[in-house]
Amino acid sequence: xxxxxxxxxxxFRQNLPMLVRAGILLAMIPAVHAAASMLxxxxxxxxxxxxxxxxxxxxxxxxxxxxxLMFLHEVGFxxxxxxxxAGIVGVAVGFASQTSLSNLISGLFLVxxxxxxxxxxxxxxxxxxxxxxxxxxxxxxxxxxxxxxxxPNETLIKTEFTNVTRFPIRRLDIDLGVAYKExxxxxxxxxxxxxxxxxxxxxxxxxxxxxxxxxxxALDILFGVWFEKQDMLNLRNSIMRDxxxxxxxxxxxxxxxxxxxxxxxxTAPFPVRVVENQATSARPEPGETKKGTES
Amino acid sequence: xxxxxxRLDVDRALLWQGGRLRLHLVRQEHEWRVAPCAEQNPxxxxxxxxxxxxxxDLPWRRWTxxxxxxxxxxxPAMPPRPIVVRPDSPVHIPPRHSTHFLVxxxxxxxxxxxxxxxxxxxxxxxxxxxxxxxxxxxDPTQGIACYALRSRARRASSELGExxxxxxxxxxxxxxxxxxxxFERLCLQVGSMAIYRAGDAALWADAATVSYRGEEALxxxxxxxxxxxxxxxxxxxxxxxxxxxxKSILDRTFANLRTFAHE
Numbered sequence: 001x002x003x004x005x006x007x008x009x010x011x012f013r014q015n016l017p018m019l020v021r022a023g024i025l026l027a028m029i030p031a032v033h034a035a036a037s038m039l040x041x042x043x044x045x046x047x048x049x050x051x052x053x054x055x056x057x058x059x060x061x062x063x064x065x066x067x068x069l070m071f072l073h074e075v076g077f078x079x080x081x082x083x084x085x086a087g088i089v090g091v092a093v094g095f096a097s098q099t100s101l102s103n104l105i106s107g108l109f110l111v112x113x114x115x116x117x118x119x120x121x122x123x124x125x126x127x128x129x130x131x132x133x134x135x136x137x138x139x140x141x142x143x144x145x146x147x148x149x150x151x152p153n154e155t156l157i158k159t160e161f162t163n164v165t166r167f168p169i170r171r172l173d174i175d176l177g178v179a180y181k182e183x184x185x186x187x188x189x190x191x192x193x194x195x196x197x198x199x200x201x202x203x204x205x206x207x208x209x210x211x212x213x214x215x216x217x218a219l220d221i222l223f224g225v226w227f228e229k230q231d232m233l234n235l236r237n238s239i240m241r242d243x244x245x246x247x248x249x250x251x252x253x254x255x256x257x258x259x260x261x262x263x264x265x266x267t268a269p270f271p272v273r274v275v276e277n278q279a280t281s282a283r284p285e286p287g288e289t290k291k292g293t294e295s
Numbered sequence: 296x297x298x299x300x301x302r303l304d305v306d307r308a309l310l311w312q313g314g315r316l317r318l319h320l321v322r323q324e325h326e327w328r329v330a331p332c333a334e335q336n337p338x339x340x341x342x343x344x345x346x347x348x349x350x351x352d353l354p355w356r357r358w359t360x361x362x363x364x365x366x367x368x369x370x371p372a373m374p375p376r377p378i379v380v381r382p383d384s385p386v387h388i389p390p391r392h393s394t395h396f397l398v399x400x401x402x403x404x405x406x407x408x409x410x411x412x413x414x415x416x417x418x419x420x421x422x423x424x425x426x427x428x429x430x431x432x433x434d435p436t437q438g439i440a441c442y443a444l445r446s447r448a449r450r451a452s453s454e455l456g457e458x459x460x461x462x463x464x465x466x467x468x469x470x471x472x473x474x475x476x477x478f479e480r481l482c483l484q485v486g487s488m489a490i491y492r493a494g495d496a497a498l499w500a501d502a503a504t505v506s507y508r509g510e511e512a513l514x515x516x517x518x519x520x521x522x523x524x525x526x527x528x529x530x531x532x533x534x535x536x537x538x539x540x541x542k543s544i545l546d547r548t549f550a551n552l553r554t555f556a557h558e
Contacts, residue, residue, distance in 0.1 A: 005515070141351050167435060167436050167437075168431075168435075168436075168437070168438065168440070169408075169435050183324070191345075196428070197428075198428075199426050199428050200429060200431060201428070201429070202428075202429050202430055202431050203428045203429065203430040203443030204379065204430045204431055204432070204443065205435065205479075226431065227429070228429060228431075228440055231429070290389060
């Protein structure tokens, strides 16, 4: 026992400088993470959230990797052997984890192509949300009802998605229907005035007011109003209310879907009359069979 | 006087009205309360110390301080975004010719209150006296957010009239290019303009000179730093520019209307 302790003490005394250097290198890993945080704070106003995240993560991972390699070298590992072994292991792991590798490479393509950035609003299939982070294997979205959605990078490379907030202005398209009796010119003029008076609707580009055609129950109109992307909710709430109030005031009818029963060009429409008392008396009592229906 | 300094005792309120804005202000011992309300119709401009407290259901904003001072100052400011200006109808300006226009721009009101005994001030409000419609200058993919003016650029100040909550901006457009300039609309960085008071009611802004240098080149825009001729030489400057650094800039200023294809 004493001999073991003595050997350990001798080894410790002989390797003390190496152990100190290795300890310092390990202790520098938290320092690199702290430096990454300081870098993030310094560059926050100069870089976009996406670039800031890439810069911070790149600094943190590269710094940590270099420190680990230096530590291994310090404690006596032959780095070339380690790296060679890592290559062989990498090939083996690569075959076993093709999906992860595919996601990894897709992630690199997404970083280079930059179809979206952290903070953009994405629509992927039936999911919409704000890009929370872009990582090596996946993109994380935060939906508007505050759920966390993970999208594999490979999926984003393969499928169609929409970056809703890529451009600074957007158009809100509202499908409207007005009754056939309405003067379509007057309706279009009223819509122009509604857009003109709404402070969230952009004056330029001018709103699009398009008479789309003759619908089943109404004259169909497309009312497209441009807005700054951050005004989406304000515009949608205010312009819908403006349309309803102004149409009510102007007496412009928004018809609900209806159907006319008609037997042909030579006949008059069926006369329909509802008489409350007769309808009530004609209704059979429970258990009673109507005359004329007995067999 | 609408743009002036006044005194307000503790636990008293005042009402400032100008353009389409009604702004209530209450001073308490440790708190300022300010409530801006946009109105549909213009109100008679004025500043009134109220006998009673304003209603509690106004959109109040509160500023708590160690101790409130008794001074309140109302200062006009040009809009925080550029303004898109249009003439009555499009104008052609031949090469080496210039033209003058005047534009009437609704101002913002800034409210400053005394912040301690040292004479320093605290800004507690910056509100439009008229809500301007948003507009966009440039392509839908890149451009700048602006405000649209309902009033058009005119040739004479008599066509604009003098209003206490609108500043008249003189604009000179010089065509230094080899081709005629088709002036349909112009983006004016009004944040670089100071405001001057002429007489009792009229406000004037720094004159802007826009040099058009061709369709592909950026226009050179410069802003004078003295009262415009219409305001008179001795017109006092009552407000500094919002963005004082930008007195001479190269900017994309002119644009012709474009149509956007329906998708």
